[in-house]
Amino acid sequence: MTAANVEKxxxxxxxxxxxxxxxxxCCPTDYDPQYLxxxxxxxxxxxxxxxxxxxxxxxxxxxLDLGSGTGKICFIASQVVGAxxxxxxxxxxxxxLAVARRNAxxxxxxxxxxxxxxxxxxxxxxxxxxxxLEEALAAKPVGDVESLLxxxxxxxxxxxxxxxxxxxxxxVVVSNCVLNLVGNDQKQALFREIYRxxxxxxxxxxxxxxxxxxxxxxxxxxxxxWSGCISGALTEEGFLTAFEDAGFHGVRILVRQEEPxxxxxxxxxxxxxxxxxKGKEGPCLERNQAVIYKGPFKExxxxxxxxxxxxxxxxxxxxxxxxxxQEPYRDSFEFVEPLExxxxxxxGPFDCSRTPIRxxxxxxxxxxxxxxxxxxxxxxxxxxx
Numbered sequence: 001m002t003a004a005n006v007e008k009x010x011x012x013x014x015x016x017x018x019x020x021x022x023x024x025x026c027c028p029t030d031y032d033p034q035y036l037x038x039x040x041x042x043x044x045x046x047x048x049x050x051x052x053x054x055x056x057x058x059x060x061x062x063x064l065d066l067g068s069g070t071g072k073i074c075f076i077a078s079q080v081v082g083a084x085x086x087x088x089x090x091x092x093x094x095x096x097l098a099v100a101r102r103n104a105x106x107x108x109x110x111x112x113x114x115x116x117x118x119x120x121x122x123x124x125x126x127x128x129x130x131x132x133l134e135e136a137l138a139a140k141p142v143g144d145v146e147s148l149l150x151x152x153x154x155x156x157x158x159x160x161x162x163x164x165x166x167x168x169x170x171x172v173v174v175s176n177c178v179l180n181l182v183g184n185d186q187k188q189a190l191f192r193e194i195y196r197x198x199x200x201x202x203x204x205x206x207x208x209x210x211x212x213x214x215x216x217x218x219x220x221x222x223x224x225x226w227s228g229c230i231s232g233a234l235t236e237e238g239f240l241t242a243f244e245d246a247g248f249h250g251v252r253i254l255v256r257q258e259e260p261x262x263x264x265x266x267x268x269x270x271x272x273x274x275x276x277x278k279g280k281e282g283p284c285l286e287r288n289q290a291v292i293y294k295g296p297f298k299e300x301x302x303x304x305x306x307x308x309x310x311x312x313x314x315x316x317x318x319x320x321x322x323x324x325x326q327e328p329y330r331d332s333f334e335f336v337e338p339l340e341x342x343x344x345x346x347x348g349p350f351d352c353s354r355t356p357i358r359x360x361x362x363x364x365x366x367x368x369x370x371x372x373x374x375x376x377x378x379x380x381x382x383x384x385x
Contacts, residue, residue, distance in 0.1 A: 035076040038110040040103045046070045049176035050271040051207025061171040062086045066123040067178025071100030075107045083113040090121045124190040127159035165197045173204045180232040191246035200279040207273040210236045248276035249303040250328045284317035285347035288338035290358035306355040315358035317350035338363045
């Protein structure tokens with residue numbers, strides 16, 4: 001199926017889902033009940049997710065929900081991030097957005113603050129505001145080739161001058177069973193867009209349906225299976241690789257549904273929630289820092305091809321050193337600062353194409369000859385032995 005056909009099938013199915021409950025679109029998910037009390041039934045009854053990425057949010061964050069539908073995850077996220085946070089929902093289906101938008105003031109009134117807004121757009125093209133484009137089309141309908149070319153040029157101008165979501169503008173991108181609804185030929189653009197809108201240090205927390213085997217061409221041509229979260233599913237491995245290819249690091253599985261949600265033609269489809277981080281770019285500078293991988297594995301390989309054995313002291317650049325001090329790495333390493341700090345402005349280049357052992361004298365200094373008293377008790381509760 002072409003991308004246009006996929007989009008039409010999905011839009012038609014979810015237009016129906018905005019008007020009435022379509023049970024087969026659901027993958028049963030448990031949400032924290034304390035966050036559901038303020039959400040109107042009209043929203044709760046039309047939830048078509050497969051996970052709960054909102055449980056990984058923090059107060060004060062700016063959150064973007066891709067394929068926000070009638071707004072359930074947005075309204076939960078609104079409470080988690082609080083009045084100091086902000087939530088943006090993006091969906092392409094007017095009927096879904098209508099439900100979300102008319103219920104937003106109700107939720108805000110019950111909470112005592114308003115921090116949610118809903119925008120119309122396609123998640124693989126987060127620069128184009130479809131409401132603004134529709135206004136332009138209403139003012140000047142397309143009736144010939146010239147007007148078609150003109151509206152295409154206007155679309156480009158909107159992307160540049162009035163983007164739906166700005167570059168580097170959100171802390172967390174979440175999505176709940178929507179990425180698989182984008183055509184396979186547009187999935188690469190989709191992951192690039194997620195990366196673009198995140199701030200450095202931001203993260204994506206995505207729940208989606210994945211398969212244990214590649215979905216065959218025959219199933220990919222089935223419109224019913226496309227809109228039912230089947231035909232567009234990436235494999236478990238392919239889902240993680242898509243994040244890596246877009247530039248993310250620290251990609252990890254948070255939740256993997258044990259039993260498959262559905263089995264079609266011997267292929268298992270299940271919910272997977274993945275977290276991935278942005279921000280490993282930057283210069284590699286030498287500041288005589290070292291890290292020690294603590295285990296439990298004998299050896300690990302990071303997203304920059306740094307290979308480290310358990311318990312050994314490795315030289316790393318300043319960028320990698322600080323990256324490891326953040327999630328999701330910090331609990332896996334010990335950090336060794338040099339005795340004499342090298343200021344950033346005085347740091348020279350570091351060759352990150354290799355991962356050399358850092359000799360202790362490099363961090364202590366070649367002339368280090370200190371002798372000290374024992375630092376407190378050792379060897380256990382009885383003291384030194």
